[in-house]
Each structure stands twice: as C-alpha cells, then as structure tokens.
Amino acid sequence: MPDHYQVLGLARHAEAVVVKAAYRALVSLYHPDRNPAPDAIERIQRINIAHDVLSDPARRLAYDATLADTPPPPPPEADADTDADAGPDTIAERWQIAAGFFPEIDRHRARLERLSAHLADEFQLHLLQRRQYADAAAIADRLRVEFLGRHFGTDEAVLAYAEQLLLAREVDAVRFVSQIVSVLGRSVDADSVREKVSQRFPRTVDSLRKRALYARIAHQGDGPPDRQALHELVSLCGGVVQRPLLRAGGTLLLGMHDLKFEDDEELRQFVVRRLAAEFG
Numbered sequence: 473m474p475d476h477y478q479v480l481g482l483a484r485h486a487e488a489v490v491v492k493a494a495y496r497a498l499v500s501l502y503h504p505d506r507n508p509a510p511d512a513i514e515r516i517q518r519i520n521i522a523h524d525v526l527s528d529p530a531r532r533l534a535y536d537a538t539l540a541d542t543p544p545p546p547p548p549e550a551d552a553d554t555d556a557d558a559g560p561d562t563i564a565e566r567w568q569i570a571a572g573f574f575p576e577i578d579r580h581r582a583r584l585e586r587l588s589a590h591l592a593d594e595f596q597l598h599l600l601q602r603r604q605y606a607d608a609a610a611i612a613d614r615l616r617v618e619f620l621g622r623h624f625g626t627d628e629a630v631l632a633y634a635e636q637l638l639l640a641r642e643v644d645a646v647r648f649v650s651q652i653v654s655v656l657g658r659s660v661d662a663d664s665v666r667e668k669v670s671q672r673f674p675r676t677v678d679s680l681r682k683r684a685l686y687a688r689i690a691h692q693g694d695g696p697p698d699r700q701a702l703h704e705l706v707s708l709c710g711g712v713v714q715r716p717l718l719r720a721g722g723t724l725l726l727g728m729h730d731l732k733f734e735d736d737e738e739l740r741q742f743v744v745r746r747l748a749a750e751f752g
Contacts, residue, residue, distance in 0.1 A: 476522035476535065481563040484539070487590045488527065490597065494563070495523040497601035566600050574605040580612035587638045591619050623650050625658030630665055636680055637669075645673045682708050686751035690744045697740040705743060713739070 585592035624634040685705040715722035
C-alpha cells in the first residue's frame with residue numbers, strides 16, 4: 473500500500489492547509505509540462521492520488537485507520553544509479569538547498585515551530601512553492617499573526633500573552649485561553665484573561681517570569697549585567713548566589729553543584745548557557 477504522506481513529504485498530523493500547500497508545490501515541480509524527467513507522469517499520478525485521499529476528510533480518516541499500526545517509514549536510501557543531474561526529490565532536500573543561500577529562513581522556521589509544527593510546515597512550503605526567500609521575515613510574521621488571530625481573537629495584548637504561553641510550552645494554559653476567547657468573544661480583556669489563567673495554572677506565572685528574565689539578561693546591551701535579574705532568575709530556578717563581602721565574584725549553589733564565578737559577567741554567561749535549551 474502506498475504511503476500517501478510520504479508521497480507528499482508530509483507528517484501524518486499535517487493539517488488540511490498543509491496538504492494543499494504541499495500538493496501545489498509538488499505539482500509545480502513535477503507536472504510533465506514543466507518537468508522533462510522520464511518518470512514525471514508516473515510521479516504526478518502518485519501525487520494526485522495522494523492528494524485525492526488526504527484532502528477528503530472521510531477518505532483520509534479511513535486511510536489513517538489502515539496506518540494505525542504502521543510506523544512511519546524511514547527516509548528512502550539514495551539510489552546509486554540516480555541521475556546526478558536530477559533535482560531534489562523531497563521537501564527536506566529543497567529546504568536544505570534554500571537555507572544554504574538564505575540561512576535566516578531556518579531561524580524563522582524554528583520560531584514558528586515553537587508556536588506550532590503545522591505553522592512551521594506551512595511557512596516552509598510557502599517559501600518553497602513561491603520562492604520568496606528574501607521576504608521570509610515578513611512572511612513568517614504574517615503567518616504568525618494569522619495563526620494567533622485564528623485561535624486567540626483580535627486583542628493585541630491577548631495575542632502577545634498567548635504567544636508567551638505557547639513559547640513557554642504551557643499547553644493547558646494555552647487551551648484555556650482559546651476556550652475563554654471562544655466563549656466570551658474575540659476582544660476579551662487581556663488582564664482578565666491573565667488573572668483567570670494565573671488562578672487555574674499558578675505555575676505559569678513563574679514560567680513566564682523566568683522567560684522574561686532570561687530574555688533580559690541574554691539580550692542585554694554593552695552595560696554591566698543586571699544583577700537583580702540574575703539573582704531572581706537563579707532563585708526561580710532553585711539556585712542561590714552567595715557573594716563574599718568586599719570582593720567581586722562569588723559562588724552559585726545549584727543543586728549538588730557549587731560553581732565559582734569571578735564577576736557578574738561570568739555568572740551571566742553561565743546562566744545563559746545553562747538555560748539556553750529551555751528559554752533560548
């Protein structure tokens with residue numbers, strides 16, 4: 473049985489809009505009128521069949537049921553006899569080529585992926601289909617705003633708060649905000665939303681505070697490190713900063729480790745490195 477998701481280069485959770493975008497991108501590549509490859513007709517037939525199944529909700533549901541016990545296939549092995557002049561066959565290969573010339577598109581995609589894997593896929597396919605790589609920043613921002621607006625209304629403060637929750641991976645709190653907006657309307661007051669979320673999910677307050685403090689110390693200017701922000705962030709992460717009287721430097725007590733630092737800048741750099749994977 474053919475894997476229609478593999479034919480379109482999609483994950484099995486891809487949303488309908490992503491299926492449609494992938495189909496359009498592949499048709500533009502492999503339509504026999506544009507692609508002289510010997511297998512173009514066969515390839516476009518497979519693409520059309522895959523799209524027919526995955527774009528129809530009922531047929532896709534039935535097809536997914538047949539895949540329920542089937543793990544996703546591994547990436548296909550490169551064929552040693554493949555024509556060296558053939559173009560890239562997969563979305564991943566095409567993206568790698570594009571990122572080689574426009575490395576910033578990887579950064580934009582990574583940020584969108586932290587909001588939604590589907591959103592990142594949509595961005596990737598949009599660029600590959602329309603080749604608007606120089607406009608990647610504007611396209612990413614437009615998709616981000618549209619995505620947030622679909623789920624969290626029109627109030628800019630609510631949208632900013634929802635984005636913070638998404639970046640902090642506070643999934644339950646995000647769902648609650650979406651429910652509030654769907655029940656009360658798309659212009660619900662942001663302060664009221666924050667209050668209700670904080671009451672139901674108290675730990676989100678610390679989570680968002682840690683992200684804000686990390687951003688402050690990680691992206692500061694040329695001045696001295698913000699000692700107060702450093703100490704508060706360390707404290708929220710379960711650590712303690714001990715400083716000797718009348719002398720620079722000190723010791724960071726973090727779990728079972730005692731880490732010496734010579735000055736605030738050395739402490740800042742350590743904290744930024746230690747928390748980069750979580751907040752960077």
